[in-house]
Amino acid sequence: MSAVIEGHHDDHHHHGPAKGISRWLFTTNxxxxxxxxxxxxxxxxxxxxxxxxxxRAELFExxxxxxxxxxxxxxxxNHGLIMxxxxxxxxxxxxxxxxxxxxxxxxxxxxxxxxxxxxxxLPAAFGVLISTFFMEGGAPxxxxxxYAPLSxxxxxxxxxxxxxxxxxxxxxxxxxxxxxxxxxxxMRAPGMxxxxxxxxxxxxxxxxxxxxxxxxxxxxxxxxxxxxxxxGTSFFKAGGGGDPVLFQHVFWFFGHPEVYIMILxxxxxxxxxIETFSRKPIFGYESMVYAIASIALLSFVVWAHHMFTVGxxxxxxxxxxxxxxLIAIPTGVKVFNWLSxxxxxxxxxxxxMLFAIAFVALFTIGGLSGIMLAIAPADFQYHDxxxxxxxxxxxxxxxxxxxxxxxxxxxxxxxxxxxxxxxMGKTHFWLSFVSVNLTFFPMHFVGLAGMPRRxxxxxxxxxxxxxxxxxxxxxxxxxxxxFLYVVLKAIFYGKKAxxxxxxxxxxxxxxxDSPPAYxxxxxxxxxxxxxxxx
Amino acid sequence: xxxxxxxxxxxxxxxxxxxxxxxxxxxLYDVFCExxxxxxxxxxxxxxxxxxxxxxxxxxxxxxxxxxxxPWFFDSSKSQMRVxxxxxNLLNYVFTNTTNxxxxxxxxxxxSPGKGAQFFHKTECFCFEQQLLEPGESITVPLKFVIDPDLxxxxxxxxxxxxxxxxxxxxxxxxxxx
Numbered sequence: 001m002s003a004v005i006e007g008h009h010d011d012h013h014h015h016g017p018a019k020g021i022s023r024w025l026f027t028t029n030x031x032x033x034x035x036x037x038x039x040x041x042x043x044x045x046x047x048x049x050x051x052x053x054x055x056r057a058e059l060f061e062x063x064x065x066x067x068x069x070x071x072x073x074x075x076x077x078n079h080g081l082i083m084x085x086x087x088x089x090x091x092x093x094x095x096x097x098x099x100x101x102x103x104x105x106x107x108x109x110x111x112x113x114x115x116x117x118x119x120x121x122l123p124a125a126f127g128v129l130i131s132t133f134f135m136e137g138g139a140p141x142x143x144x145x146x147y148a149p150l151s152x153x154x155x156x157x158x159x160x161x162x163x164x165x166x167x168x169x170x171x172x173x174x175x176x177x178x179x180x181x182x183x184x185x186x187m188r189a190p191g192m193x194x195x196x197x198x199x200x201x202x203x204x205x206x207x208x209x210x211x212x213x214x215x216x217x218x219x220x221x222x223x224x225x226x227x228x229x230x231x232g233t234s235f236f237k238a239g240g241g242g243d244p245v246l247f248q249h250v251f252w253f254f255g256h257p258e259v260y261i262m263i264l265x266x267x268x269x270x271x272x273x274i275e276t277f278s279r280k281p282i283f284g285y286e287s288m289v290y291a292i293a294s295i296a297l298l299s300f301v302v303w304a305h306h307m308f309t310v311g312x313x314x315x316x317x318x319x320x321x322x323x324x325x326l327i328a329i330p331t332g333v334k335v336f337n338w339l340s341x342x343x344x345x346x347x348x349x350x351x352x353m354l355f356a357i358a359f360v361a362l363f364t365i366g367g368l369s370g371i372m373l374a375i376a377p378a379d380f381q382y383h384d385x386x387x388x389x390x391x392x393x394x395x396x397x398x399x400x401x402x403x404x405x406x407x408x409x410x411x412x413x414x415x416x417x418x419x420x421x422x423x424m425g426k427t428h429f430w431l432s433f434v435s436v437n438l439t440f441f442p443m444h445f446v447g448l449a450g451m452p453r454r455x456x457x458x459x460x461x462x463x464x465x466x467x468x469x470x471x472x473x474x475x476x477x478x479x480x481x482x483f484l485y486v487v488l489k490a491i492f493y494g495k496k497a498x499x500x501x502x503x504x505x506x507x508x509x510x511x512x513d514s515p516p517a518y519x520x521x522x523x524x525x526x527x528x529x530x531x532x533x534x
Numbered sequence: 535x536x537x538x539x540x541x542x543x544x545x546x547x548x549x550x551x552x553x554x555x556x557x558x559x560x561x562l563y564d565v566f567c568e569x570x571x572x573x574x575x576x577x578x579x580x581x582x583x584x585x586x587x588x589x590x591x592x593x594x595x596x597x598x599x600x601x602x603x604x605p606w607f608f609d610s611s612k613s614q615m616r617v618x619x620x621x622x623n624l625l626n627y628v629f630t631n632t633t634n635x636x637x638x639x640x641x642x643x644x645x646s647p648g649k650g651a652q653f654f655h656k657t658e659c660f661c662f663e664q665q666l667l668e669p670g671e672s673i674t675v676p677l678k679f680v681i682d683p684d685l686x687x688x689x690x691x692x693x694x695x696x697x698x699x700x701x702x703x704x705x706x707x708x709x710x711x712x
Contacts (some may be wrong), residue, residue, distance in 0.1 A: 110538050214552070216549050220555075237704070342540060
């Protein structure tokens with residue numbers, strides 16, 4: 001970071017950043033807050049990753065090896081919570097902070113102080129969550145989906161801290177989303193109509209609407225839990241006339257749009273990278289926008305495919321099965337457009353492009369296993385097995401996480417002003433690519449063979465595959481340390497980057513210096529004159 | 535500036551609205567379950583004499599389960615019956631508090647298959663009562679029911695399950711907070 005600060009000393013800018021820690025505590029600058037979000041997410045990646053390593057170490061061999069089953073459950077729960085709410089979501093908010101104002105030609109976010117608040121309550125939320133490990137009864141152990149009554153009647157006393165933490169995370173996301181939407185709707189440069197916006201901005205606009213629609217429902221669900229636990233209500237208590245299945249409906253009404261919240265910005269990032277390194281404009285821009293919008297709308301009517309086995313009327317099973325399969329159509333449109341963008345393009349394979357291509361290939365594998373899971377009768381076999389684990393890790397790790405890594409490589413020279421080491425970047429890619437498949441592909445097999453999720457021990461016949469999975473997981477974990485090294489090396493010892501950075505890059509952010517001045521677009525670029533193009 | 539204020543207030547209202555919608559899902563879900571018979575939820579004691587009694591014979595299976603560590607003795611007088619549709623039937627359930635402290639319990643019914651639930655009419659039942667029993671006390675309560683002659687043809691048997699919950703702690707909690 002010091003390199004970034006020093007770079008600004010010769011800028012003679014009248015509003016330079018404050019010095020020392022107060023710069024970061026009190027900042028209202030979208031670039032600073034973007035960096036804070038990204039670093040926070042990076043740190044949480046290693047915390048959540050360490051928990052994954054504990055899980056894989058325990059599953060390296062059958063039998064109880066390293067940790068107690070109780071602690072194993074805490075690891076599984078917190079790994080999920082941290083990766084979802086602490087890594088993927090903040091990383092995308094970080095991208096939004098850095099890029100949305102620069103890509104639409106705005107001077108900053110619309111609500112800079114709210115922006116500061118929405119970041120700084122996030123470390124507080126995760127501080128509360130992680131502190132439960134040091135409390136009596138241990139951390140939450142009921143899975144990241146916290147189904148009642150496991151998370152109410154049978155939960156450790158620390159569940160109240162968990163509820164509080166979820167409330168704060170939700171508040172942070174909602175404030176961030178209000179900020180993003182307000183910025184995009186009101187602060188675009190003259191001439192930038194909605195259908196001229198860069199795709200990343202489009203994906204975030206829709207993601208932010210999704211967040212505003214479902215995070216309050218999650219807040220409602222945990223509030224009902226809180227009331228059941230402490231105030232004697234019976235929302236989810238069968239004994240008092242409530243219904244535990246209701247919890248699953250409320251949770252997945254939030255939960256399914258949530259999984260698209262974690263992938264839509266990834267679509268935006270990957271679209272930019274693929275067009276840059278194909279040196280062609282994205283194929284089917286308008287269909288991309290409509291595809292994102294229809295995925296978002298469909299996400300509200302598919303939630304019960306997560307709970308096919310709770311006992312639904314056959315009409316319900318069929319409705320949720322077909323509506324889920326329908327999502328494959330807009331998603332297929334997107335994959336088709338990415339491939340068509342690359343088709344006959346003059347391709348080069350720098351690190352961001354490698355990660356983006358891997359995203360397209362591996363995310364599609366995750367999508368295909370999603371179609372398999374959508375088939376209600378087949379889901380009765382797959383439900384709660386490692387096949388589900390394989391599916392959602394394929395869409396979240398080589399899906400969402402790879403897009404974040406690709407985006408970091410792509411925009412790092414712009415953000416810091418320094419190039420990363422291409423050789424090290426490619427090494428990081430190939431290590432990650434091989435190990436991510438080694439980790440998650442065999443999970444399909446053990447899942448189909450019947451290995452259940454969330455169990456610290458397993459039958460002997462799964463031993464070989466589990467050992468392979470664990471080896472892959474350790475390798476993947478180590479590879480991400482290399483990523484940290486590459487990023488730090490670029491910041492401290494990297495070569496100066498030009499403003500354009502990539503030959504084929506288009507968009508307003510590339511018209512700025514690398515790194516951009518602390519305040520950019522104090523006079524909005526005019527797209528109507530035709531001099532600059534978005 | 536005012537356009538920003540307008541966006542923010544709209545979005546804030548949307549947030550509050552969705553928070554309330556989360557709670558609205560609770561009654562919506564109950565209504566939905568009642569209409570569809572989802573989860574085997576049975577409607578209350580609604581009953582009128584059937585003109586068309588029908589002559590189908592249906593097998594009814596009765597199960598009783600104690601939730602969690604609930605120690606009471608809880609059983610039905612018959613484990614299964616063959617009944618005619620449209621006719622009133624009676625059986626008894628026995629509750630015994632086998633512990634040495636007073637306890638309050640509630641039995642929650644469920645009918646399966648779910649789509650048969652709305653055709654299972656109880657004319658007298660204990661399902662909405664909270665039962666207080668002193669140590670060692672025992673009580674026998676009747677259950678009267680009628681099977682609707684409109685029961686779909688493909689259903690030839692129904693199961694009525696009761697799960698007994700210990701709600702002593704919840705009730706004490708409520709009294710304290712009141």
